[in-house]
Amino acid sequence: MSSNALYTGFKAIGFDKELDECFFLCESKNNVTDLHIKFHLDTAQDFDATGVFFKKELNNYYNPQIYIYDYTGKLYNENELTSLQKKVWSSGNIPLVCVFYDTEIKIIDCTTHIKNNKPVLLETISLLNKAKNTYDELFAVKIKTGVFWEEAENKDKFNFKNNSSYNILLTWIKELRKEYAKLLKDDEIEIINKVIIQSILIKYLEERKDQNGLNLFQ
Structure with a gap:
Protein backbone atom coordinates (compact mmCIF):
# COMPACT_ATOMS: atom_id res chain seq x y z
CA MET A 1 0.00 0.00 0.00
CA SER A 2 1.18 3.52 -0.68
CA SER A 3 0.87 6.37 1.86
CA ASN A 4 -1.34 6.66 4.92
CA ALA A 5 -2.99 9.68 3.27
CA LEU A 6 -4.00 7.51 0.34
CA TYR A 7 -5.53 4.88 2.63
CA THR A 8 -7.43 7.64 4.48
CA GLY A 9 -8.92 8.63 1.13
CA PHE A 10 -9.85 5.03 0.36
CA LYS A 11 -11.58 4.73 3.71
CA ALA A 12 -13.56 7.97 3.23
CA ILE A 13 -15.46 6.58 0.23
CA GLY A 14 -15.46 2.89 1.15
CA PHE A 15 -12.71 1.73 -1.20
CA ASP A 16 -10.78 0.12 1.65
CA LYS A 17 -13.56 -2.47 2.15
CA GLU A 18 -13.46 -3.42 -1.56
CA LEU A 19 -9.70 -3.93 -1.84
CA ASP A 20 -9.04 -7.14 -3.80
CA GLU A 21 -12.79 -7.57 -4.24
CA CYS A 22 -13.89 -4.86 -6.68
CA PHE A 23 -10.92 -2.56 -6.18
CA PHE A 24 -7.45 -3.67 -7.29
CA LEU A 25 -4.11 -1.90 -7.15
CA CYS A 26 -1.91 -2.10 -10.24
CA GLU A 27 1.11 -2.94 -8.10
CA SER A 28 -0.66 -6.14 -6.99
CA LYS A 29 -1.65 -7.35 -10.45
CA ASN A 30 0.70 -10.35 -10.30
CA ASN A 31 -1.39 -11.68 -7.40
CA VAL A 32 -4.61 -11.47 -9.43
CA THR A 33 -5.78 -14.74 -10.98
CA ASP A 34 -8.61 -13.33 -13.11
CA LEU A 35 -7.04 -12.61 -16.51
CA HIS A 36 -9.77 -10.09 -17.38
CA ILE A 37 -8.97 -8.02 -14.27
CA LYS A 38 -5.25 -8.34 -14.93
CA PHE A 39 -5.72 -7.07 -18.49
CA HIS A 40 -7.48 -3.94 -17.23
CA LEU A 41 -4.80 -3.37 -14.59
CA ASP A 42 -2.15 -3.57 -17.33
CA THR A 43 -4.12 -1.07 -19.39
CA ALA A 44 -4.53 1.23 -16.38
CA GLN A 45 -0.77 1.17 -15.81
CA ASP A 46 -0.31 2.42 -19.38
CA PHE A 47 -2.28 5.45 -18.22
CA ASP A 48 -0.12 5.77 -15.06
CA ALA A 49 -3.08 4.85 -12.84
CA THR A 50 -2.59 3.45 -9.34
CA GLY A 51 -5.59 1.13 -9.42
CA VAL A 52 -8.95 0.26 -10.92
CA PHE A 53 -12.39 0.02 -9.33
CA PHE A 54 -14.76 -2.45 -11.02
CA LYS A 55 -18.49 -3.01 -11.18
CA LYS A 56 -19.27 -6.68 -10.70
CA GLU A 57 -21.62 -7.87 -13.44
CA LEU A 58 -23.43 -11.18 -13.86
CA ASN A 59 -21.32 -14.33 -14.27
CA ASN A 60 -18.52 -12.69 -12.25
CA TYR A 61 -17.64 -10.33 -15.11
CA TYR A 62 -15.70 -7.30 -13.90
CA ASN A 63 -16.48 -4.05 -15.73
CA PRO A 64 -13.94 -1.23 -15.03
CA GLN A 65 -15.57 1.95 -13.71
CA ILE A 66 -12.88 4.15 -12.15
CA TYR A 67 -9.16 4.76 -12.58
CA ILE A 68 -7.54 5.71 -9.27
CA TYR A 69 -4.58 8.10 -9.15
CA ASP A 70 -2.32 8.62 -6.13
CA TYR A 71 -1.38 12.31 -6.02
CA THR A 72 -0.74 12.36 -2.29
CA GLY A 73 2.27 14.48 -1.49
CA LYS A 74 1.54 16.66 -4.53
CA LEU A 75 -0.11 20.06 -4.81
CA TYR A 76 -3.28 20.50 -6.84
CA ASN A 77 -2.48 21.36 -10.45
CA GLU A 78 -5.46 22.05 -12.70
CA ASN A 79 -3.43 21.67 -15.91
CA GLU A 80 -2.31 18.23 -14.74
CA LEU A 81 -5.91 17.10 -14.28
CA THR A 82 -6.89 18.63 -17.63
CA SER A 83 -4.23 16.56 -19.38
CA LEU A 84 -5.30 13.49 -17.43
CA GLN A 85 -8.95 13.86 -18.45
CA LYS A 86 -7.98 14.41 -22.11
CA LYS A 87 -5.96 11.22 -22.10
CA VAL A 88 -8.53 9.02 -20.34
CA TRP A 89 -11.51 10.44 -22.27
CA SER A 90 -9.73 9.88 -25.59
CA SER A 91 -9.16 6.23 -24.71
CA GLY A 92 -12.85 5.58 -24.02
CA ASN A 93 -11.69 3.10 -21.37
CA ILE A 94 -13.53 4.29 -18.30
CA PRO A 95 -16.18 6.81 -17.17
CA LEU A 96 -14.67 8.16 -13.94
CA VAL A 97 -11.30 9.06 -12.47
CA CYS A 98 -10.62 9.54 -8.74
CA VAL A 99 -7.52 11.57 -7.89
CA PHE A 100 -6.42 11.29 -4.26
CA TYR A 101 -4.58 14.21 -2.65
CA ASP A 102 -3.53 14.56 0.99
CA THR A 103 -6.64 16.51 2.02
CA GLU A 104 -9.18 15.87 -0.73
CA ILE A 105 -10.38 13.62 -3.54
CA LYS A 106 -11.17 14.96 -7.00
CA ILE A 107 -13.68 12.92 -9.03
CA ILE A 108 -13.44 13.65 -12.76
CA ASP A 109 -16.19 12.94 -15.27
CA CYS A 110 -14.45 11.23 -18.20
CA THR A 111 -17.68 10.59 -20.09
CA THR A 112 -17.27 14.05 -21.60
CA HIS A 113 -14.42 16.14 -22.97
CA ILE A 114 -12.76 18.96 -21.05
CA LYS A 115 -14.64 22.27 -21.00
CA ASN A 116 -12.98 25.69 -21.33
CA ASN A 117 -9.64 23.86 -21.12
CA LYS A 118 -10.48 22.72 -17.59
CA PRO A 119 -11.26 19.27 -16.18
CA VAL A 120 -14.92 18.41 -15.64
CA LEU A 121 -15.07 17.82 -11.88
CA LEU A 122 -18.00 15.74 -10.71
CA GLU A 123 -17.16 16.25 -7.04
CA THR A 124 -14.42 17.39 -4.67
CA ILE A 125 -14.45 15.43 -1.43
CA SER A 126 -12.78 17.07 1.54
CA LEU A 127 -10.99 14.65 3.85
CA LEU A 128 -10.80 17.36 6.52
CA ASN A 129 -14.51 18.17 6.81
CA LYS A 130 -16.40 15.00 6.02
CA ALA A 131 -19.69 16.50 7.23
CA LYS A 132 -19.88 18.61 4.05
CA ASN A 133 -19.41 15.67 1.69
CA THR A 134 -22.23 14.55 -0.58
CA TYR A 135 -20.35 11.28 -1.08
CA ASP A 136 -19.75 8.83 1.71
CA GLU A 137 -18.59 5.28 2.34
CA LEU A 138 -21.52 3.99 0.28
CA PHE A 139 -19.96 5.43 -2.88
CA ALA A 140 -17.95 2.25 -3.42
CA VAL A 141 -21.03 0.06 -2.94
CA LYS A 142 -23.04 2.17 -5.40
CA ILE A 143 -20.31 1.90 -8.03
CA LYS A 144 -19.77 -1.85 -7.70
CA THR A 145 -23.51 -2.60 -7.87
CA GLY A 146 -24.29 -0.05 -10.59
CA VAL A 147 -26.74 1.86 -8.37
CA PHE A 148 -24.67 5.05 -8.82
CA TRP A 149 -25.57 5.27 -12.50
CA GLU A 150 -29.29 4.74 -11.80
CA GLU A 151 -29.68 7.47 -9.19
CA ALA A 152 -31.90 10.37 -10.29
CA GLU A 153 -29.13 12.97 -10.08
CA ASN A 154 -26.77 10.86 -12.17
CA LYS A 155 -29.05 9.08 -14.65
CA ASP A 156 -29.35 12.01 -17.06
CA LYS A 157 -26.02 13.61 -16.22
CA PHE A 158 -23.80 11.09 -17.99
CA ASN A 159 -24.10 10.69 -21.73
CA PHE A 160 -21.05 8.61 -22.53
CA LYS A 161 -22.48 7.25 -25.75
CA ASN A 162 -22.91 10.66 -27.39
CA ASN A 163 -19.92 12.36 -25.79
Whole structure:
Protein backbone atom coordinates (compact mmCIF):
# COMPACT_ATOMS: atom_id res chain seq x y z
CA MET A 1 0.00 0.00 0.00
CA SER A 2 1.18 3.52 -0.68
CA SER A 3 0.87 6.37 1.86
CA ASN A 4 -1.34 6.66 4.92
CA ALA A 5 -2.99 9.68 3.27
CA LEU A 6 -4.00 7.51 0.34
CA TYR A 7 -5.53 4.88 2.63
CA THR A 8 -7.43 7.64 4.48
CA GLY A 9 -8.92 8.63 1.13
CA PHE A 10 -9.85 5.03 0.36
CA LYS A 11 -11.58 4.73 3.71
CA ALA A 12 -13.56 7.97 3.23
CA ILE A 13 -15.46 6.58 0.23
CA GLY A 14 -15.46 2.89 1.15
CA PHE A 15 -12.71 1.73 -1.20
CA ASP A 16 -10.78 0.12 1.65
CA LYS A 17 -13.56 -2.47 2.15
CA GLU A 18 -13.46 -3.42 -1.56
CA LEU A 19 -9.70 -3.93 -1.84
CA ASP A 20 -9.04 -7.14 -3.80
CA GLU A 21 -12.79 -7.57 -4.24
CA CYS A 22 -13.89 -4.86 -6.68
CA PHE A 23 -10.92 -2.56 -6.18
CA PHE A 24 -7.45 -3.67 -7.29
CA LEU A 25 -4.11 -1.90 -7.15
CA CYS A 26 -1.91 -2.10 -10.24
CA GLU A 27 1.11 -2.94 -8.10
CA SER A 28 -0.66 -6.14 -6.99
CA LYS A 29 -1.65 -7.35 -10.45
CA ASN A 30 0.70 -10.35 -10.30
CA ASN A 31 -1.39 -11.68 -7.40
CA VAL A 32 -4.61 -11.47 -9.43
CA THR A 33 -5.78 -14.74 -10.98
CA ASP A 34 -8.61 -13.33 -13.11
CA LEU A 35 -7.04 -12.61 -16.51
CA HIS A 36 -9.77 -10.09 -17.38
CA ILE A 37 -8.97 -8.02 -14.27
CA LYS A 38 -5.25 -8.34 -14.93
CA PHE A 39 -5.72 -7.07 -18.49
CA HIS A 40 -7.48 -3.94 -17.23
CA LEU A 41 -4.80 -3.37 -14.59
CA ASP A 42 -2.15 -3.57 -17.33
CA THR A 43 -4.12 -1.07 -19.39
CA ALA A 44 -4.53 1.23 -16.38
CA GLN A 45 -0.77 1.17 -15.81
CA ASP A 46 -0.31 2.42 -19.38
CA PHE A 47 -2.28 5.45 -18.22
CA ASP A 48 -0.12 5.77 -15.06
CA ALA A 49 -3.08 4.85 -12.84
CA THR A 50 -2.59 3.45 -9.34
CA GLY A 51 -5.59 1.13 -9.42
CA VAL A 52 -8.95 0.26 -10.92
CA PHE A 53 -12.39 0.02 -9.33
CA PHE A 54 -14.76 -2.45 -11.02
CA LYS A 55 -18.49 -3.01 -11.18
CA LYS A 56 -19.27 -6.68 -10.70
CA GLU A 57 -21.62 -7.87 -13.44
CA LEU A 58 -23.43 -11.18 -13.86
CA ASN A 59 -21.32 -14.33 -14.27
CA ASN A 60 -18.52 -12.69 -12.25
CA TYR A 61 -17.64 -10.33 -15.11
CA TYR A 62 -15.70 -7.30 -13.90
CA ASN A 63 -16.48 -4.05 -15.73
CA PRO A 64 -13.94 -1.23 -15.03
CA GLN A 65 -15.57 1.95 -13.71
CA ILE A 66 -12.88 4.15 -12.15
CA TYR A 67 -9.16 4.76 -12.58
CA ILE A 68 -7.54 5.71 -9.27
CA TYR A 69 -4.58 8.10 -9.15
CA ASP A 70 -2.32 8.62 -6.13
CA TYR A 71 -1.38 12.31 -6.02
CA THR A 72 -0.74 12.36 -2.29
CA GLY A 73 2.27 14.48 -1.49
CA LYS A 74 1.54 16.66 -4.53
CA LEU A 75 -0.11 20.06 -4.81
CA TYR A 76 -3.28 20.50 -6.84
CA ASN A 77 -2.48 21.36 -10.45
CA GLU A 78 -5.46 22.05 -12.70
CA ASN A 79 -3.43 21.67 -15.91
CA GLU A 80 -2.31 18.23 -14.74
CA LEU A 81 -5.91 17.10 -14.28
CA THR A 82 -6.89 18.63 -17.63
CA SER A 83 -4.23 16.56 -19.38
CA LEU A 84 -5.30 13.49 -17.43
CA GLN A 85 -8.95 13.86 -18.45
CA LYS A 86 -7.98 14.41 -22.11
CA LYS A 87 -5.96 11.22 -22.10
CA VAL A 88 -8.53 9.02 -20.34
CA TRP A 89 -11.51 10.44 -22.27
CA SER A 90 -9.73 9.88 -25.59
CA SER A 91 -9.16 6.23 -24.71
CA GLY A 92 -12.85 5.58 -24.02
CA ASN A 93 -11.69 3.10 -21.37
CA ILE A 94 -13.53 4.29 -18.30
CA PRO A 95 -16.18 6.81 -17.17
CA LEU A 96 -14.67 8.16 -13.94
CA VAL A 97 -11.30 9.06 -12.47
CA CYS A 98 -10.62 9.54 -8.74
CA VAL A 99 -7.52 11.57 -7.89
CA PHE A 100 -6.42 11.29 -4.26
CA TYR A 101 -4.58 14.21 -2.65
CA ASP A 102 -3.53 14.56 0.99
CA THR A 103 -6.64 16.51 2.02
CA GLU A 104 -9.18 15.87 -0.73
CA ILE A 105 -10.38 13.62 -3.54
CA LYS A 106 -11.17 14.96 -7.00
CA ILE A 107 -13.68 12.92 -9.03
CA ILE A 108 -13.44 13.65 -12.76
CA ASP A 109 -16.19 12.94 -15.27
CA CYS A 110 -14.45 11.23 -18.20
CA THR A 111 -17.68 10.59 -20.09
CA THR A 112 -17.27 14.05 -21.60
CA HIS A 113 -14.42 16.14 -22.97
CA ILE A 114 -12.76 18.96 -21.05
CA LYS A 115 -14.64 22.27 -21.00
CA ASN A 116 -12.98 25.69 -21.33
CA ASN A 117 -9.64 23.86 -21.12
CA LYS A 118 -10.48 22.72 -17.59
CA PRO A 119 -11.26 19.27 -16.18
CA VAL A 120 -14.92 18.41 -15.64
CA LEU A 121 -15.07 17.82 -11.88
CA LEU A 122 -18.00 15.74 -10.71
CA GLU A 123 -17.16 16.25 -7.04
CA THR A 124 -14.42 17.39 -4.67
CA ILE A 125 -14.45 15.43 -1.43
CA SER A 126 -12.78 17.07 1.54
CA LEU A 127 -10.99 14.65 3.85
CA LEU A 128 -10.80 17.36 6.52
CA ASN A 129 -14.51 18.17 6.81
CA LYS A 130 -16.40 15.00 6.02
CA ALA A 131 -19.69 16.50 7.23
CA LYS A 132 -19.88 18.61 4.05
CA ASN A 133 -19.41 15.67 1.69
CA THR A 134 -22.23 14.55 -0.58
CA TYR A 135 -20.35 11.28 -1.08
CA ASP A 136 -19.75 8.83 1.71
CA GLU A 137 -18.59 5.28 2.34
CA LEU A 138 -21.52 3.99 0.28
CA PHE A 139 -19.96 5.43 -2.88
CA ALA A 140 -17.95 2.25 -3.42
CA VAL A 141 -21.03 0.06 -2.94
CA LYS A 142 -23.04 2.17 -5.40
CA ILE A 143 -20.31 1.90 -8.03
CA LYS A 144 -19.77 -1.85 -7.70
CA THR A 145 -23.51 -2.60 -7.87
CA GLY A 146 -24.29 -0.05 -10.59
CA VAL A 147 -26.74 1.86 -8.37
CA PHE A 148 -24.67 5.05 -8.82
CA TRP A 149 -25.57 5.27 -12.50
CA GLU A 150 -29.29 4.74 -11.80
CA GLU A 151 -29.68 7.47 -9.19
CA ALA A 152 -31.90 10.37 -10.29
CA GLU A 153 -29.13 12.97 -10.08
CA ASN A 154 -26.77 10.86 -12.17
CA LYS A 155 -29.05 9.08 -14.65
CA ASP A 156 -29.35 12.01 -17.06
CA LYS A 157 -26.02 13.61 -16.22
CA PHE A 158 -23.80 11.09 -17.99
CA ASN A 159 -24.10 10.69 -21.73
CA PHE A 160 -21.05 8.61 -22.53
CA LYS A 161 -22.48 7.25 -25.75
CA ASN A 162 -22.91 10.66 -27.39
CA ASN A 163 -19.92 12.36 -25.79
CA SER A 164 -17.37 9.57 -26.15
CA SER A 165 -14.27 10.09 -28.25
CA TYR A 166 -15.31 7.16 -30.47
CA ASN A 167 -18.74 8.62 -31.20
CA ILE A 168 -17.30 12.06 -31.97
CA LEU A 169 -14.70 10.49 -34.26
CA LEU A 170 -17.41 8.58 -36.14
CA THR A 171 -19.51 11.73 -36.48
CA TRP A 172 -16.62 13.64 -38.07
CA ILE A 173 -15.70 10.70 -40.31
CA LYS A 174 -19.27 10.68 -41.66
CA GLU A 175 -19.08 14.43 -42.29
CA LEU A 176 -15.70 14.06 -43.97
CA ARG A 177 -16.97 11.24 -46.18
CA LYS A 178 -20.04 13.27 -47.12
CA GLU A 179 -17.94 16.28 -48.18
CA TYR A 180 -15.48 14.25 -50.27
CA ALA A 181 -18.30 12.27 -51.87
CA LYS A 182 -19.43 15.50 -53.52
CA LEU A 183 -16.11 15.72 -55.35
CA LEU A 184 -15.97 12.16 -56.67
CA LYS A 185 -17.81 10.04 -59.16
CA ASP A 186 -20.06 7.24 -57.93
CA ASP A 187 -17.54 4.51 -58.78
CA GLU A 188 -14.80 6.38 -56.88
CA ILE A 189 -16.59 6.82 -53.56
CA GLU A 190 -15.22 3.54 -52.11
CA ILE A 191 -11.76 5.12 -52.31
CA ILE A 192 -12.81 7.49 -49.52
CA ASN A 193 -13.32 4.60 -47.07
CA LYS A 194 -9.89 3.17 -47.83
CA VAL A 195 -8.14 6.54 -47.44
CA ILE A 196 -9.91 7.28 -44.13
CA ILE A 197 -9.12 3.84 -42.68
CA GLN A 198 -5.47 4.07 -43.72
CA SER A 199 -5.20 7.61 -42.32
CA ILE A 200 -6.55 6.48 -38.95
CA LEU A 201 -4.16 3.53 -38.91
CA ILE A 202 -1.17 5.77 -39.71
CA LYS A 203 -2.18 8.23 -36.96
CA TYR A 204 -2.52 5.35 -34.50
CA LEU A 205 0.94 4.04 -35.38
CA GLU A 206 2.43 7.53 -35.18
CA GLU A 207 1.31 7.83 -31.55
CA ARG A 208 2.33 4.34 -30.47
CA LYS A 209 5.50 4.07 -28.39
CA ASP A 210 7.63 1.10 -27.43
CA GLN A 211 8.71 0.16 -23.89
CA ASN A 212 11.54 2.71 -24.12
CA GLY A 213 9.17 5.54 -24.95
CA LEU A 214 10.27 5.74 -28.58
CA ASN A 215 7.76 6.25 -31.38
CA LEU A 216 7.28 3.40 -33.82
CA PHE A 217 7.39 5.96 -36.64
CA GLN A 218 10.49 8.12 -36.26
